[in-house]
Amino acid sequence: MRLLLFLLAFASVPAFAAVNVFACEPEWASLAQELGGDKVSVVSATTARQDPHHIEARPSLIARMRAADLVVCSGSELEIGWLPLLLTQSGNGRVQPGSPGYLEASRYVLRLEVPTALDRSMGDVHPGGNPHIQTDPRNIAKVARVLAERLAQLDAANAASYRSRADSFDKRWAEAIARWEKQAAPLKGVPLVQHHKGFTYLIAWLGMREVGNLEPKPGIPPTTSHLVELVDQMKQAPAKVIVYSSYDDPKAAQFLSQRSGIPNVMLPFTVGGSDRAKDLFGYFDDLLARLLAPLQ
Amino acid sequence: MYRNLWCAAALAAAVLPAQAQDPAREEVKILQQRVDELERRMQEPPARQQSENAFNPAVSAILNGVYSNLSQDPNTYRINGFVPTMGDVAPPRRGFSLGESELGISANVDHLFRGTMIAAIQPDGSGVEIEEAYLQTLALSRGFSVKAGRFFSAVGYQNQIHAHAWDFTDQPLVMKAFLGGQLNDDGVQVKWVAPTELYLDLGAEFTRGRGFPASDPNKNGAGAVNGFAHLGGDLGASLAWQTGLSYHVTSPRDRAYEDPQSGASNSFTGSSKLWAASGVLKWAPEGNTTVTNFKLQGEYFRRKESGDLTFDPAGVALTDGYASRQSGWYLQGVYQFMPQWRVGYRYDQLDSGSTSIGLVDSGALTAADFPVLAGYKPKRHAAMVDWSPSEFSRVRLQFARDDSRQGQPDNQVFLQYIVSLGAHGAHTF
Incomplete structure (x- = not known):
């Protein structure tokens, strides 16, 4: 009992913030911080160094989930291996699917690669489409509006603050997108190989061309035979760049790079994936800088 | 689908004159919202004919042999x-022997409960054993949750883990x-x-x-x-x-x-x-x-x-x-x-x-x-x-x-x- 009191006294989650936001991925944590300012207390369940498909349902995450007022996740079954468990174990009725405290970002954007047939022999495909929507800034803008409204709904007293911050973000973001699109003009039509289908939205936004994946099937780690095939393919029709994310094992990309002479680039998967990707703005600045570098 | 688009375009056009006094930016914003809404609707699956099936629970089967x-x-x-x-x-x-084949069914019952059933089918025809069959509360708050039915007891650590997820063949x-x-x-x-x-x-x-x-x-x-x-x-x-x-x-x-x-x-x-x-x-x-x-x-x-x-x-x-x-x-x-x-x-x-x-x-x-x-x-x-x-x-x-x-x-x-x-x-x- 004394231990319990001790824990309650010293380890309690600070209660002064109006809305506790539990973000499954850093991009949504960063966005919630942008829109909520000091009215929210935000935690991210994962980092850009972690594969969001494979996260342990750790006790610390259950404890954070219990304190959450709003859960923001990519959805489209990205978190199917751990989020449902956190939700049922937390004993927190405010954030269950269907309640205002639960927001799946991918529901509010146009999803790519929605499979027409579902079969596990095709690898780890998501019935709802590719879940890695954060790599297209236009998706971030769409989710921002929904998220601001949700914050306003949950914390009506500060609704005006959320809306004005959303307007300000919207404006700055639109300007940034215009800048990025101009900057990325040389990337249009550029062929690339990516490790996982993690940057599909980025590729679609910039009009690049994906000509191969290091993974033989989505979610299946690269195999030697598949990499050798890619080496042959690159001899026929070389890509300009090979990209892998901040959580991928760089070995496969380096192997193909050495064999084919095509430069390989690590791209931050989300906010926090590189030194420059400190927030959402820095994230896209860095993505473009890294993609453009090998073309110069 | 195209009819929807036309309708939206017509609607947007109808709205525009009313907003004429606002800056052009505002109009673009409204249009953008409508386009977004349409995009969102376009990707929703078409209404299913057999709506009863749409609520089928998640079904899983585990096969193992040794x-x-x-x-x-x-x-x-x-x-x-x-x-x-x-x-x-x-x-x-x-x-050679076939281990227990596990059949699992789970779904949210309603907004309050989630139900899970896991049956082990014995390979030698000695029948089906219910390993777990319980309902679990979803909507309780303040950290409380209740399970009722048959479940693996919270004795130690591994007892609550199904055999297929063990790190060794046996317990x-x-x-x-x-x-x-x-x-x-x-x-x-x-x-x-x-x-x-x-x-x-x-x-x-x-x-x-x-x-x-x-x-x-x-x-x-x-x-x-x-x-x-x-x-x-x-x-x-x-x-x-x-x-x-x-x-x-x-x-x-x-x-x-x-x-x-x-x-x-x-x-x-x-x-x-x-x-x-x-x-x-x-x-x-x-x-x-x-x-x-x-x-x-x-x-x-x-x-x-x-x-x-x-x-x-x-x-x-x-x-x-x-x-x-x-x-x-x-x-x-x-x-x-x-x-x-x-x-x-x-x-x-x-x-x-x-x-x-x-x-x-x-x-x-x-x-x-x-x-x-x-x-x-x-x-x-x-x-x-x-x-x-x-x-x-x-x-x-x-x-x-x-x-x-x-x-x-x-x-x-x-x-x-x-x-x-x-x-x-x-x-x-």
């Missing part, structure tokens, strides 16, 4: 020094000796998660006591009670830990067992109290489990039983006091050294401790009449390597030297596959 090469006959399996649990604890039969000896393999019981579980940054939960289970260490008493109220607590957290980004403590109490009546060595039948009536302490530590560089990760897991069980032991209840039916204090533990480590590949080692040890049998102490019978209860310290070494081409399939090779039987070490080789079809639920920490 090839066993054993130096001892599994039909003579026993854990010397310990009361036989009469549970399913022996190694699989020699040669630790402590589960075999103290829980009869795996303890699932019918009843109610209440759990509370504390509002702390450090994870803390407290819970209690009130159950019928349908199997070992209980004896399925025909009585009102709870036949077994289990209290538990877990504490867990992170140590930096790379390490996560959890510890647990549980206390299971029951009062078996006429809990019968057959001595595998003498063939005599005996029964126990009294109280059985079991403490279980567990610890799990998981490491992955910066929490990224894709390439390498490590899991360390250990449990310590301690049981005290006291009451009366009856020798040959159907025949001579001699009864006198019985008391035992027994314990056991295991420690295992599993290391993923490259994607898809893991190696693991486990060490098990039990201590039959002190057992006093009144019938022997009084001279009515001799220790030779209770051969399986003679003091012994069973141990086992197990090493495994497994390959998981995807998260839905796994092939495992395990070697073990099992000293559960006194003086008859069993050298075991298992080659096993486990695959999962359909929905694949999340795994606990």
Whole structure:
């Protein structure tokens, strides 16, 4: 009992913030911080160094989930291996699917690669489409509006603050997108190989061309035979760049790079994936800088 | 679809004049919102004709099979020094055999409850066993949740994990000796998660006591009670830990067992109290489990039983006091050294401790009449390597030297596959 009191006294989650936001991925944590300012207390369940498909349902995450007022996740079954468990174990009725405290970002954007047939022999495909929507800034803008409204709904007293911050973000973001699109003009039509289908939205936004994946099937780690095939393919029709994310094992990309002479680039998967990707703005600045570098 | 687009365009056009006094920016914003809304609608699946099917629950099937090469006959399996649990604890039969096929069905019942049913279909046609079938609350708040039905008891750590998710082919000896393999019981579980940054939960289970260490008493109220607590957290980004403590109490009546060595039948009536302490530590560089990760897991069980032991209840039916204090533990480590590949080692040890049998102490019978209860310290070494081409399939090779039987070490080789079809639920920490 004394231990319990001790824990309650010293380890309690600070209660002064109006809305506790539990973000499954850093991009949504960063966005919630942008829109909520000091009215929210935000935690991210994962980092850009972690594969969001494979996260342990750790006790610390259950404890954070219990304190959450709003859960923001990519959805489209990205978190199917751990989020449902956190939700049922937390004993927190405010954030269950269907309640205002639960927001799946991918529901509010146009999803790519929605499979027409579902079969596990095709690898780890998501019935709802590719879940890695954060790599297209236009998706971030769409989710921002929904998220601001949700914050306003949950914390009506500060609704005006959320809306004005959303307007300000919207404006700055639109300007940034215009800048990025101009900057990325040389990337249009550029062929690339990516490790996982993690940057599909980025590729679609910039009009690049994906000509191969290091993974033989989505979610299946690269195999030697598949990499050798890619080496042959690159001899026929070389890509300009090979990209892998901040959580991928760089070995496969380096192997193909050495064999084919095509430069390989690590791209931050989300906010926090590189030194420059400190927030959402820095994230896209860095993505473009890294993609453009090998073309110069 | 196109009609929708036209409608929206017409609507947008109709709205525009009304907004004429606002800056052009505002118009663009409204149009943008409508386009977004249309985009969102376009990707919604077309309305289904058979709406009843749309609510079908998630269905999963687990298939597993094993090839066993054993130096001892599994039909003579026993854990010397310990009361036989009469549970399913022996190694699989020699040669090829199909393990239990698991069929799981789960779905949200409504906005308040979630239902889960997992049935184990026995390969030899002996029927279907309900492993778990429970409902779970969704909407309670303040950290409370309630489970009702049949579920794996929160005794120790691994008891709550389904066999297909175990890191070794078989369960630790402590589960075999103290829980009869795996303890699932019918009843109610209440759990509370504390509002702390450090994870803390407290819970209690009130159950019928349908199997070992209980004896399925025909009585009102709870036949077994289990209290538990877990504490867990992170140590930096790379390490996560959890510890647990549980206390299971029951009062078996006429809990019968057959001595595998003498063939005599005996029964126990009294109280059985079991403490279980567990610890799990998981490491992955910066929490990224894709390439390498490590899991360390250990449990310590301690049981005290006291009451009366009856020798040959159907025949001579001699009864006198019985008391035992027994314990056991295991420690295992599993290391993923490259994607898809893991190696693991486990060490098990039990201590039959002190057992006093009144019938022997009084001279009515001799220790030779209770051969399986003679003091012994069973141990086992197990090493495994497994390959998981995807998260839905796994092939495992395990070697073990099992000293559960006194003086008859069993050298075991298992080659096993486990695959999962359909929905694949999340795994606990």
